[in-house]
Structure formats: C-alpha cells, structure tokens
C-alpha cells in the first residue's frame with residue numbers, strides 16, 4: 195500500500211476544491227475528465243461529498259468586502275517592513291555600546 199492508497203484525498207488535492215466548487219471553470223473541467231480515469235479521486239470524492247454538503251449548510255456564504263485583499267496585503271507589507279526595521283535596529287543596538295559603558 196502506498197501513501198496515496200492510504201490517503202487517496204491527498205493524491206489529487208483538487209478533489210476538495212472540485213466538491214466545494216472553488217475551482218475555476220478550466221480546472222473544474224480538467225478535474226471532471228480526470229475523475230473518469232482515477233479510481234482514487236473517485237473514491238475520495240465519494241468519501242468527502244457528504245462533508246462538502248454539510249459545510250455548505252453550516253453558514254451562509256458571505257461576500258467579503260471589496261477592499262479586503264488590498265487591506266490584507268497592506269498589513270502584510272507593513273508587518274514585513276516593521277519586522278525588517280526592528281531587525282536592523284536590534285542589530286545596530288547590539289553592536290553599538292551604550293553610553294556610560296566603557297570599552298575595555
């Protein structure tokens with residue numbers, strides 16, 4: 195038994211996206227064709243289909259705010275810049291002796 199046999203859902207991760215409807219039309223079409231020839235994905239789809247249906251009933255779909263992506267990317271960029279600035283300051287501070295401390 196291979197790793198793929200033990201976990202058929204891992205062999206082609208598109209299974210979950212296909213079941214949840216999150217693949218783009220081209221990906222969905224290619225995966226639908228793939229399903230005709232892949233017993234592992236067919237089994238994984240059958241196993242995961244009830245879970246995908248249950249997820250669809252747990253909460254209503256919500257449209258994210260139109261500026262969510264821009265705000266998220268701005269925060270990531272700010273965090274990266276802050277981390278870099280902090281890292282530079284810490285390196286400078288460690289290398290620079292404090293006032294009042296005499297060098298040997």
Ligand SMILES: [Zn+2]
Nearest residue numbers: 206232234235
């Ligand atoms: Zn497959």
